[in-house]
Amino acid sequence: MSQSIAVIKGDGIGPEIMDATLRVLDALECGLHYDFVDAGLAALEKHGTLIPQESLDAIEKYGIALKGPLTTPIGKGFSSINVQLRRHFDLYANVRPAISFPGTRSRYEDIDMITVRENTEGAYLSDGQEMIDDGNTGISVIKVTRHGSERIVRYAFELAKNNGRKKVTAVHKANIIKTSSGLFLDVAREIAKEYPEIEFQEMIVDNACMQLVMNPHQFDVVVTTNLFGDILSDLCAGLVGGLGLAPGANIGEKAAIFEAVHGSAPDIAGQKIANPCALLLAAAQMLDHLGMNEKGDAIRHGIRAVLENRRDMVTPDMGGTGTTDTFAQALVEQVTT
Ligand code: NAI
Ligand code: MG
Numbered sequence: 001m002s003q004s005i006a007v008i009k010g011d012g013i014g015p016e017i018m019d020a021t022l023r024v025l026d027a028l029e030c031g032l033h034y035d036f037v038d039a040g041l042a043a044l045e046k047h048g049t050l051i052p053q054e055s056l057d058a059i060e061k062y063g064i065a066l067k068g069p070l071t072t073p074i075g076k077g078f079s080s081i082n083v084q085l086r087r088h089f090d091l092y093a094n095v096r097p098a099i100s101f102p103g104t105r106s107r108y109e110d111i112d113m114i115t116v117r118e119n120t121e122g123a124y125l126s127d128g129q130e131m132i133d134d135g136n137t138g139i140s141v142i143k144v145t146r147h148g149s150e151r152i153v154r155y156a157f158e159l160a161k162n163n164g165r166k167k168v169t170a171v172h173k174a175n176i177i178k179t180s181s182g183l184f185l186d187v188a189r190e191i192a193k194e195y196p197e198i199e200f201q202e203m204i205v206d207n208a209c210m211q212l213v214m215n216p217h218q219f220d221v222v223v224t225t226n227l228f229g230d231i232l233s234d235l236c237a238g239l240v241g242g243l244g245l246a247p248g249a250n251i252g253e254k255a256a257i258f259e260a261v262h263g264s265a266p267d268i269a270g271q272k273i274a275n276p277c278a279l280l281l282a283a284a285q286m287l288d289h290l291g292m293n294e295k296g297d298a299i300r301h302g303i304r305a306v307l308e309n310r311r312d313m314v315t316p317d318m319g320g321t322g323t324t325d326t327f328a329q330a331l332v333e334q335v336t337t
Contacts, residue, residue, distance in 0.1 A: 003290060004033040006058040010068020011040045012264025013274035013324075018068045020276035020328035021283050024302075027332040028295050030287065035062065040070030040081055040264075050081050056088060065257045066286055068279065069264040082259075086119050091250035091257060092148065093155045094119040095285070096233040099300070101277075103307040104241025104318060111240050113219045114165075116156040117229020119250060121148045122180075124226050144180035144225060149187035155251075156223035157195045167199040168192070171208045171224040171232065184225055209235060237261060244275035244317050247282035249289065258286040272323045275315040277303055280331070302334040 007022070009015040025032060037055040044050050050072075059065045070081045085091070094117040100109050121143045125131075132139040156168050170188035174181045185202060192200035203211065205228045211218065212232070216239050224232060237246035246261035260278035268274055280299055287296035306327065307314060313330035314320025322330075 002031050002033050003064070004035055004062045005286070006055070006062050006065040007034045007036050008039045008055065008065060008067040008070070009036065009042070010264060011042060011071040012069060012266045012269040014040075014068025014070070014264055016269075016272060016274050016324050017260070017276040017279045018066075020324050021066070021279045023328045024280060024299065024331050024335065025283055027336050028298060030292060030295055039067070039085075041073070044073070050078060051084060059085075059089065059255055059257070063255050064286065064290070065255070066279075066283060067257050067259040069260060069262060071264045071266070083124060085257060086250055089250075089252050089255040089257070090120060091252040091255065092118065092120045092151055093249075093251040094229060094233075095159070095249040095251060096229075096236070096246065096261065097281070097285070098233070098236035098240045098246070100240050101245055101304055101307050103311065103314070104245065106239060106241040108216055108239055111216050111236075113216070113236065114159065114221050115229055115233040115236055116152060116159065116221060116223045117233060118148060118152040118224070118226050119229075120226075121145060122226025142177065142180045142225075142227075144183050146183065146187055149184045150191060153188045153191040153223055154194075156221050157191060157198060160198050160221045161195065165198075165220045167201060167220040168195075169201040169203055169208070169219055169222045171203050171205050171222055171228055173205050173228070175204060181225065188223065205232075208232065212236065212239065233261070242317070243278065244315075245277050245281065247278050247280075247285055249282065249285045251289070256286070256289055258282040258289075272325060273316050274324050275317050276324050276327055277318075298335045299331075302331050305334050306330045 009018045035058050037058045039051050039055050043052050072080050096115045098113050100111045123142045160168050172181045172185045174185040243262040248261045250257045284296040284299040310330045311320050313322040313326040
């Protein structure tokens with residue numbers, strides 16, 4: 001049976017890293033049918049809108065999208081397409097693994113952790129209605145709900161349970177932001193009781209930053225609200241060698257969108273030196289999500305092997321002398337032999 005997915009090549013380096021990624025998926029014979037749809041600048045030029053309805057329809061129909069980075073135009077009143085997509089499909093869980101790979105400039109080895117970030121509420125309201133901005137005072141609102149907290153904390157515990165992970169750390173600032181962060185922490189404590197086999201730890205966000213930098217190996221699954229998750233997951237990407245290796249899944253009940261954490265990198269677009277690893281790792285998350293975990297592992301192991309043994313094929317940001325295409329070529333050879 002063939003599974004169809006929506007594919008958004010994206011802007012800037014998007015088409016280059018997407019072509020590399022699809023080459024590897026094809027080599028793995030994943031049986032996927034790609035429905036290419038537009039979003040971002042490419043869509044604005046062709047259709048006059050950043051997200052055409054037919055692109056939304058395709059994502060809704062298949063429930064799965066693999067997405068290259070999208071450029072949000074600055075200063076024309078455009079709001080982030082990524083935030084729009086997350087809201088439209090209620091993609092409440094942003095799942096960002098941080099795993100060490102060889103040959104990076106990381107300070108640490110053997111980091112293997114996942115940040116689960118609440119993706120639909122917190123400080124990212126952007127409706128404008130809950131904010132005061134009279135030019136002299138800016139007040140922004142943080143929204144945390146019991147429902148939103150329950151589902152994200154439960155997601156984190158289920159993820160831990162289903163992947164043999166031992167510990168969930170809830171990161172908060174309940175000592176200061178008592179109403180919203182306090183509610184999140186209360187709910188996390190309640191849900192933790194349903195999972196006695198998994199260790200539960202709570203940590204205040206500033207301490208969590210210090211602990212992540214000093215002793216990252218103590219973490220397994222981290223669950224937190226939107227803004228803290230945004231910041232902590234980039235910190236974790238830094239721990240394992242930077243944005244070139246950071247994938248992210250945006251998961252809801254009815255749809256899931258898999259993407260690299262980095263943006264469209266206009267400074268290197270067209271030069272064929274973009275590192276495709278983050279999007280490849282996002283594709284591996286997508287394969288896991290579709291029940292093809294062995295193929296997901298093949299991508300992860302393959303990347304590890306290429307980074308270790310084929311430095312000539314690796315892109316310059318990882319210290320290699322290769323291109324996007326040579327990396328894809330090396331990975332295809334790796335996963336097919
Ligand atoms: P960026 O992540 O595109 O680039 C930051 C730096 O990292 C640049 O020097 C870039 O060359 C480098 N870089 C990023 N990805 C790389 C890769 N795969 N290989 C090698 N080097 C890489 O962030 P920036 O410049 O702040 O944003 C550019 C555009 O991307 C903006 O329009 C922004 O809105 C958009 N963006 C989109 C995201 C998404 O679609 N998920 C996420 C972040 C930004
Ligand atoms: Mg971010």
